[in-house]
Structures are given as structure tokens and as C-alpha cells.
Amino acid sequence: MQRTLVIIKPDAVNRSLVGEVIKKFENKGLKILGMKMVMLQPYTLKEHYAHHKDKKFFKELISYMSSIPSIAVVLYGKEAVDVVRKMVGSTQGREANPGTIRGDYSISNQNNIVHASEDIEIAEEEISRFFKEDEIFEYAKMNFDWIYSKDEQYLEK
Numbered sequence: 158m159q160r161t162l163v164i165i166k167p168d169a170v171n172r173s174l175v176g177e178v179i180k181k182f183e184n185k186g187l188k189i190l191g192m193k194m195v196m197l198q199p200y201t202l203k204e205h206y207a208h209h210k211d212k213k214f215f216k217e218l219i220s221y222m223s224s225i226p227s228i229a230v231v232l233y234g235k236e237a238v239d240v241v242r243k244m245v246g247s248t249q250g251r252e253a254n255p256g257t258i259r260g261d262y263s264i265s266n267q268n269n270i271v272h273a274s275e276d277i278e279i280a281e282e283e284i285s286r287f288f289k290e291d292e293i294f295e296y297a298k299m300n301f302d303w304i305y306s307k308d309e310q311y312l313e314k
């Protein structure tokens with residue numbers, strides 16, 4: 158099983174889409190390990206988006222992401238990183254496939270509703286950037302017995 162980080166961005170909060178987005182992840186069978194509203198600070202965002210620092214949209218990206226609060230979420234499940242990336246869809250809202258979160262709810266390159274970690278290593282790095290370990294919860298979720306086979310739950314990674 159894997160953990161991954163999702164940020165439900167300021168445009169989704171502003172457009173009252175938080176519940177819609179969370180519902181999709183819950184419906185899929187992903188487990189919420191942590192969730193909180195956060196006012197993202199420019200210094201944290203500059204670190205988070207450091208790989209985009211030379212892009213011409215960088216300044217506006219930081220300003221948009223720090224404009225109003227976001228919702229940070231840690232999700233857990235089998236191959237959660239890839240599963241969530243597929244559900245989120247491609248970066249540009251206009252190009253994202255219908256049925257994906259960005260494809261259904263966004264029409265912008267920047268205001269694209271959610272951020273999702275790119276790979277397993279980055280996911281753990283991002284989780285530790287936005288969450289303290291005591292904000293992430295270990296708990297039994299009975300419906301996992303119906304979401305996964307026993308082998309999937311206990312034997313495989």
C-alpha cells in the first residue's frame with residue numbers, strides 16, 4: 158500500500174468543490190489518513206514548486222496558491238500514487254479527459270483544482286512538508302475487507 162498527498166487548491170475551495178473532490182477519492186476506496194485546511198505560505202510553496210521556479214507562470218502560481226486556504230489530504234491505498242494521478246487527469250484543465258477531476262471541473266492551466274504527488278518518493282517528501290506525523294492517523298477501516306481481496310490487503314506491497 159502507498160500514501161500520497163493531494164492538495165485541494167484555492168480555486169476548488171472558492172468554488173465549493175471540496176466535497177465533490179473528496180467524494181471521488183472516498184468512492185474509489187482510498188482511505189483518508191490525514192486532512193486539514195491550510196493557508197499555504199509563499200516560502201513553503203516556493204520549496205514545493207521549486208522545479209517550476211524558472212517558468213513564467215511561477216510568480217502567479219505562488220500568488221494563487223497562497224491567496225485563500227487549501228485542503229491538504231493524505232490518501233492511502235494500493236498503488237495510490239498512480240491511482241490518484243489517473244483520477245486527477247493531465248495538468249491543463251482544457252486538455253484533461255472528461256471523467257477526470259481536472260477534466261470535469263477545470264478549464265484552466267493554472268486553476269486546475271488539485272495537486273497530486275508525482276511518484277512514491279515525492280509523495281513521502283510532500284507528505285512530510287505539509288503534515289506532522291501526529292496529524293496522520295492509523296486506524297482500521299472495516300470496508301477494506303470489501304474493497305480489496307485478503308491477498309491484496311495483507312500479502313502484497
Ligand code: CMP
Nearest residue numbers: 209214218248266267268269271272273
Ligand atoms: P500542479 O500539478 O500543482 O503543479 C504545478 C502547477 O503549476 C500546476 O498544477 C498548475 O497549477 C500550474 N501550471 C502548470 N502549467 C501552467 C501553465 N502553463 N500556466 C499557468 N500555470 C500552470
